Amino acid sequence: MAAILKTEGIVMKFEGLTAINNLNIEIQEHQIYGLIGPNGAGKTTAFNVITGFLTPTEGKVYFRGEDITGLKPNKITKKGIGRTFQNIKLFPEMSVIENVMTGFHIHRKFSFFEAMFRLPRFFKDENKMYHEGMELLDLVGLTEFAHDQAGSLPYGHQRKLEIARALATHPTMLLLDEPAAGMNPQESSELMDLIRKLRDEMNLTILLIEHDMKVVMGICEWIKVLDHGEEIAEGTPEEIRNNPRVIEAYLGEARKVA
Amino acid sequence: MIDKKRIRNWILTSVSIVFLFLLLAYLNKHASSYVIQILNVTAIYIILTVSYNLINGITGQFSLEPNAFVAIGAYTAALLTMTPQEKAMTFIIQPCISPLNHISIPFLPAILTGGVVTAILAFLMGIPVFRVRGDYLAIVTLGFGEIVRVFATNLIPLTNGALGLKGLRQYTNIWWTWGTAVVVVFFIVGLVNSSYGRAMKAIREDEAAAQAMGINVFWHKMLAFVVAAFFEGVGGGLLAHLLTTIDPRLFTFFLTFNLLIMIVAGGLGSTTGAIIGAILFAWGSELLRWMEEPHVIFGLHTPGIPGMRMVTFSVLLILLMIFARNGIMGRKEFSWDGLFSFINRKVLRRA
Incomplete structure (x- = not known):
């Protein structure tokens, strides 16, 4: 399987603030890939860099092997990356x-x-x-x-x-920014079915940001965790669930969680 | 089902247009020249508001330049229809520049050329202008309108300066004005109800989301701008050959301001609203002339107060903004389907 989307050392700085520091994502075709992390971790910024709404300070974005760094958002959509917005637009x-x-x-x-x-x-x-x-x-x-x-x-x-x-x-790849936000459990379970259906029937690759852990753990095949713009972990849902650094980022301090 | 409705609507539209022209033919024969003049002005206002609404209402780019576009169209068409002799007689300060001084073409190609020249200038203007939006766009386009007026005053070999162009033939008649108005509405409604119209509305609603849909925001703003400019230029050519005299004072910001009143009162973003606004403005400002004449009210003699008309107009506008902030139509459009369902709901249920 070839990587459909790949970022190499993305750094995004706003004045003095480093929103993302050295982000390397590699998403395989036909994968459901989750990007998680606490508020302000830089997830939406990563989306905006990939879809051309922001030009990264450093680093490259490749889509199907083609460098799409800094292309206009409409050009990137035409290349086959569709997206939704966190604050519905x-x-x-x-x-x-x-x-x-x-x-x-x-x-x-x-x-x-x-x-x-x-x-x-x-x-x-x-x-x-x-x-x-x-x-x-x-x-x-x-x-x-x-x-x-x-x-x-x-x-x-x-x-x-x-x-x-x-x-x-x-699109051939769909970026969903918190698709389950504001949904009740019934709706988010329907959403999970929908996302699987899109992947299986429309042959899409899906990258999603989500806070609802039930959704993330339920459908993602690979998860990357960001905190304060840094990658802190990646792996399968099972690995992420038990990763002490992830637990620390979410709960504030290292504690044994049963 | 949809096709059947479409055919019905098409027939209804055609019948309405035929009826409109029969009515115009009747008025043209029997109405006073005063009424006919207002009818002509109404149609020209419709041309201008419907095109202006494309950029301001549909695409949502608040711009203030139509006086410039009307002026460019008017001057271009007038310079093209005037015969070399007429030009020699009119340009008394400085002779008209070559090759315009010995060119004269018929009316239709002249007004179309007026439209094309306006569209080209709009394109050139659009390149820098659409780098800004919102209030800045309004200010930049307002400035452009002033620049054109200043050019018209000072570019004497081309425009005859403040004296303007006089003695144009009155080619424009009720058929030209209303014929053009129908064509312009047909074209613009076609565009608005197409995928292009949806893209323009999308830009109005949310530029970032429109970009995420793959829409090239800059080019779609430009498309709306250039199409609007073309028709405003044509409208200017018609206006010049209706009034037979044009000078820079005709194309001040007040022209833009009046057009803005019409589209806002009618409902910004609604083509139907733009048409209603144009009709109300043209007839309203004539009916309100009554206010400026001397009257005897309950035995009291009141002298005519010049300017009362504009005061009343302003008051009406304020009332409209308080009680119907979105204008008469809001963003709704007239449609035959809407009319029939309205009749079904309101009239048939009662019967």
């Missing part, structure tokens, strides 16, 4: 289906002239976007809300809509 005044269809924009097959003159190809492609959008909504279970305003959805549904919208860009 939907298009609140657009309908649910329109939110998803926005993701198809980069795959449109008509020019803006064809849209203005309303030529056949425009209708055909718009129709296709609508139907594919409905399929994605079906996948995440939001079909009945298709024509509601996105901003009016409950929190858990908004998170699912963000995933559907990211899938519309046809």
Whole structure:
């Protein structure tokens, strides 16, 4: 198996603060990879570096062997990395289906002239976007809300809509930033099924940040733990669970945990 | 099901347009020239507000330059339609520069060229301008509007300075203005309801999320800007050949300000709202002329107070901002489906 995403010595400094210090991630194709750590560990910063929202102070990001360091976020999306946001960033005044269809924009097959003159190809492609959008909504279970305003959805549904919208860009790799935040146990268990389904049926590689340990331990195959921007551990869920440094980072001091 | 509805809507739209033009034909024959003039101005306002709304309302980039675009379109079209003799007579301070001094082309290509020139200048302006957003964008574009006006005043061999261009032929008639307005609305609604329109709205709602969708934010802002500029330029050409006289004072910030009132009152981000705003502004400001005339109210004689019209307008605007902050339409659009479901809900249920 080849590494689909690889970072080499990422350092991200904001003025005097070092948010990430020497991050090396290697994610295999078809893997569900978890990035965890206490608040302020630099997880979201790592996401922003990978997806081009931040240019790292040092280090390189490779996607499918190609150097994508410092590319614009829209270029990186086009290369096949989709993402969601920790603080939900939907298009609140657009309908649910329109939110998803926005993701198809980069795959449109008509020019803006064809849209203005309303030529056949425009209708055909718009129709296709609508139907594919409905399929994605079906996948995440939001079909009945298709024509509601996105901003009016409950929190858990908004998170699912963000995933559907990211899938519309046809990614090969999906970055989920705290997808289970604000979900009840029922919803987060559905989310775990969904994430597995995406990996198995849509052949995606998934990198996720999550605080809900049940979700992380339940679906991740490999976990990396950050604290204060430093890598402190990595391994399988089993290894991480019993790693004294991880326990220390989370609980503040080294204690024997039964 | 969807196709059946689409055909129905298409027929309804076509019938409405035919009806509109029949009405215009009737008014053109029987209405006073005063009414016809207001009708023409209404249509030009519609062209301008619907395009202005594309960049300000749909794409959410608060910019203040349409007076510049209208001016560029108006001057370009006017300079192209004037005959060499007319130019020689008009340019009395300094002669008109070559080759414009011996060029004269028909009306349609002239206004289209006006649009193209405006669009090209908008493109060049967009490159630096879209590096900033929010208040800064408003200020930079406001400055651009002033620069164009100052150029129009001082570039005497091209614009005839403060004297302006006079004696243009009145090519613009009710068919030109309303015909263009229908075409512009058709094009812009097509664009707004397409994937491009969704991308523009996405930029308005959340730029970072739009980027995460792979949307090139800069180019989509530019697209909205250039398309709006093209139609505003065409509108300027129509305006020039309606008024037959243009000078730099016509294109001050007040033009932009009025257009802004129209789209905000109608509902920022709604094309329907932009049209309603344009109609209300054009007719409202005429109806309110009544306020400036002398009257006898309950036996009391009141003299006409010049400026009362604008005072009333301001009061109405303040009331609108207090009681309907999102304007008349908000971000909603008129649609046949919406109309039918409204009738179903309100009228048929009662019956």
